[in-house]
Amino acid sequence: MYDFEEAKVKEFLKRTGAKRAALQVPAGLAPHLPEIMRPFDQLGVEVVIMAGSCYGACDLADEAAKKLGSDVLVHYGHADMGLESVLPTLFVEARIEKSPIESLELALPELRFKRVGLVATVQHVGHLEEAANFLELHGIQTFVGGPSTRTRYPGQVLGCDVGCAKAVAPMVEGFIYIGTGEFHPLGVALVTGKKVVAVNPVSVSFKIFMPQQDEFIKERKAMVARAALGKTFGVIVSTKKGQSRFNLASKIVDLLRREGKRTYLLAVDDISPEVMKNFGFDALVLVACPRIPVDDAERFESPVLTPFEVLVMLGKLPIEPYRMDEINKEDMG
Incomplete structure (x- = not known):
């Protein structure tokens, strides 16, 4: 079903002279691990599986892999987005062969x-x-x-x-x-x-x-309304290399504080409801992967907003037309 590009992986391992390779594999590809491992086994290359998150090319585990003594990193399931890596890194996109x-x-x-x-x-x-x-x-x-x-x-x-x-x-x-x-x-x-x-x-x-996603807009309006009642806010920024929008997070912290909200900036690698629950914030603002506030909001006890929804909550923008959160270079750093 997937093309794991065994020849390309072998060429990369031979060219780099790798003795120990770190592998990043997203959850959806984990069941295919025996097939993924084949070129490494055939060349006698030791493998360390980085079993943490693998949400995208933004979630590169190169620094952790280097600490473990890996010579190279092989990242499966995503395309290179041009982030610098401290290790020689190969992206295996795992193209699906089935025709549409x-x-x-x-x-x-x-x-x-x-x-x-x-x-x-x-x-x-x-x-x-x-x-x-x-x-x-x-x-x-x-x-x-x-x-x-x-x-x-x-x-x-x-x-x-x-x-x-x-x-x-x-x-x-x-x-x-x-x-x-x-x-x-x-x-x-x-x-x-x-x-x-x-x-x-x-x-x-x-x-x-349809562009008129009435049910989706209704749900997001309710999330904004719940957050507006809050007094304490946690603004969460990711430490993942391709998600670390510290510039934007700092601006949101300043904005909320000027509006009288007691606001804290939190840096997290893997954002989980269990960790956030410990702080007891009335509301959260996710300045990390845009998918979390939309797909995983129900897992959090507190309302979870996107940066755009903060402006809606403060009356600075209307909720329609709705703006999906996209990551821009100027927000990074």
């Missing part, structure tokens, strides 16, 4: 577009040309935006970067997303204001996301 055509055929009756933008996660981005050819045979013109600040390929989207979709939004009537999960197509719909048809090649299914 069967799912697109199912979705065809819903594709009432003449001009459509194509987006995908990195596991499926290699099938965008195939999808474009199929759609154009059915009279649908396709557009693919170029790589953005944190992406490597045309049409690639991240939870924190949908720049390729924004680039072509003025030219299209809607989008087709190829991949799994709901966070990415939801983000594309909200950011671009366009209908998104999400096709899932793995489950051979599709789902429609």
Whole structure:
């Protein structure tokens, strides 16, 4: 199902002369560990599995791997976003080999577009040309935006970067997303204001996301209203290399304090409800992975806001049009 690029891994290990390799494997690929391990076993390279989080290329465990005496780091399931590493690092994107055509055929009756933008996660981005050819045979013109600040390929989207979709939004009537999960197509719909048809090649299914996400907006309004009642706020910034938006976090701390909120800045590697519960904050602001406030908010006892929602809470911006949290270079540092 996945292409683990064994030849590429072997070449990398031989070229670097690695004796001990650290591996980062996201949870979804962990069951494939025996297959992933094959080139390392064949070359007699010792492996240390970095069993902490592996949320994206932003979550690089190079420094921890070096402390363990690793010569190299091999990071699976994500595309290189250009972060500096203290070790020679290889990204194995684990592309999914299954074609999206069967799912697109199912979705065809819903594709009432003449001009459509194509987006995908990195596991499926290699099938965008195939999808474009199929759609154009059915009279649908396709557009693919170029790589953005944190992406490597045309049409690639991240939870924190949908720049390729924004680039072509003025030219299209809607989008087709190829991949799994709901966070990415939801983000594309909200950011671009366009209908998104999400096709899932793995489950051979599709789902429609409208830009008017009434239920989602209702839930976020309720979260903002709960937070507004709070007196103590924890602003959480990540120590992960590609998520550490300290500049933005500091601005939010200052803003909340000026509004009379007792506010604390917390630096955390892996953000968990259990750790946050210990502090007893009335509300939390996540200045880390944008997915957490949207996908995991119900796991936290306190309301969890995005940086945009802080401005909504303080009456500085309206909640609509809703703005998904995206990571920008100026917020880092």
